[in-house]
Amino acid sequence: MADAAVSDTRKAQRVLVAADKFKGSLTAVEVAERITAGLRRVLPDLEVEALPVADGGDGTVAAAVAAGFQRREVRVAGPLGDEVTAAFALREGTAVVEMAEASGLQRLPAGVFAPLTASTYGSGELLRAALDAGARTIVFGVGGSATTDGGAGMLSALGARFLDAAGEPVPPGGGGLAELATADLSGLDPRLAEIELVLASDVDNPLTGPKGAPAVYGPQKGASPEDVAALDSALAHFAKVLQGPAGAKAAEYAASPGAGAAGGIGYGALLLGARFRPGIEVMLDVLGFAPALDRADLVITGEGSLDEQTLHGKAPAGVAAAARAADKDVVAVCGRLALPPQTLGRAGFRRAYPLTDAEPDVAKCIAEAGPILERVAERIARDFLT
Incomplete structure (x- = not known):
């Protein structure tokens, strides 16, 4: 246990549980249930409000559904073109779409990567379904993708055409963009001009170059050095051809x-015409975090690993920052802790x-x-609530 050495020892009356998933072990909903x-x-009579959270990546649709959105399922193309069942969430004209539902690494056969041919076509189909x-506002969570196609597949599903020199559609995936002659x-879809599209992402990489999508993220998707070079060249060519239309x-x-997200x-x-917003910031808005925070005296957040990456746009850091701004105590639970007490304190965590x-x-x-998480929650109850 790490304590941020804050002297205030107020006992909480109402608890808000706003944690992300423990990847590979528990979903965000399960984390909230166990806590x-x-x-x-x-x-036994403690007032607890559960609000599972996500930062725009894996689990974003599930968090929205837990917050009262309706789950909608649709058949779309997976990253290799096979049909899969994907979900989005909808409430009162706002849709939450998770790219990984259609085009995520988990949609690939086990152990199989397709860095040159994986397509975002299914993500475009999800947007069209929304x-x-x-939907008048679409929050588009990206992360965990199997693809490096510059969004060409997504655009194709929404009505764009990308043709080779013979007037035929280019092959799917980023590699196929090398053959692009006409865009x-x-x-x-004209409806795209009438809605607000918000991309929930914390990535600031450009499309190409040393810090571009292929160079930075391609290897995580199975791209060899040769694949990275081919994808970088193909995406640069894609952007050049698009200067036409x-x-x-x-x-x-x-x-x-x-x-490069x-x-x-x-x-x-x-x-x-998308507008970019930090993933956890837009998700807290969508999930109704502010009014839930107003009702709480103590906030419990967390994720599988609390480390330096947590401090850069991950859900617990966003929750802690909002709680600190509202002068609310916040503690974190995690599988693994790799932050010293001083860093935790600066980030807004009591413990x-x-x-x-x-x-x-x-x-x-x-x-x-x-x-084990239930046992940890018992400890929190004794430390902060009795």
């Missing part, structure tokens, strides 16, 4: 921070409770995360 169970084992459902955006903004967008889908989103405090065996912490 609630542990707290109420000590204080439009068909009447036609005139067929893009899109004008100077095609090159401007390619150099923009965030264009999720294999360059940020670039495609910019061509659709952090790793599962390894309750169970030193890391393998058990992963395999039995739920029961």
Whole structure:
């Protein structure tokens, strides 16, 4: 357990549980359920509000559904073109779409990467389904993608045409863009001009170059050095050809921070008029975090690992910052803790409770995360609520 050494020892009356998933062990919903169970084992009548959170990546749709959005399912193309069932969330004209539902690494066969051929076409189909459902605002969470196609597949699903010198559609995936001769955006769904598209992302990489999507994220998707070079060249060519229908903004967008998000889908989103917002910031707004925070005296957040990466746009840091601004105590739970108390304090955390405090065996912490998390929550109840 790490304590941020804050002297205030107020006892909380109402608790808000706003944690992300423990990847590989527990979903955000399960984390909230386990924490609630542990707290109420000590204080059976404790008032607890559960608000599972996400930062725009994996689990974003599930968090929206837990917050009261309706889950909608649709058949779309996976990254290799096979049909998959993907979900988005909808409430009162606002849709939450998660790119990974259609185009994520988890949609690839086990152990198989397709850095040159994986396509975002299914993500475009998800966006189209949200439009068909009447969405006026679409929050598009990106992350965990299997693709590096600059959003070309997404744009194709929404009506764009990308043709080779023979007038045939180029092959799917980023590699196929090397054959691009003509780009036609005139067929893009006209409804896109009438809605607000918000890209929930913390990535500031441009489309190409040393800090571009292929160079930085391609290897995580199975790209060899040769693949990275081919993808970088193909995406640069893609942006050049797009100067025909899109004008100077095609090159401007390619150099923009965030264009390289999720294999360059940020670039495609910019061509659709998307507005970028930090993932956790927009998700807290969508999930109704502010009024829930107003009702709480103590906030419990967390994720699988609390480390330096947490401080750069991850859900617990966003929750802690908002809680600190509202003068609310916030503690964190995690599987692994790699931040010293001073850093935790500066980030707004009163204290952090790793599962390894309750169970030193890391393998058990992963395999039995739920029961161990309940024990940790009991400790929080005794430390802060009694």
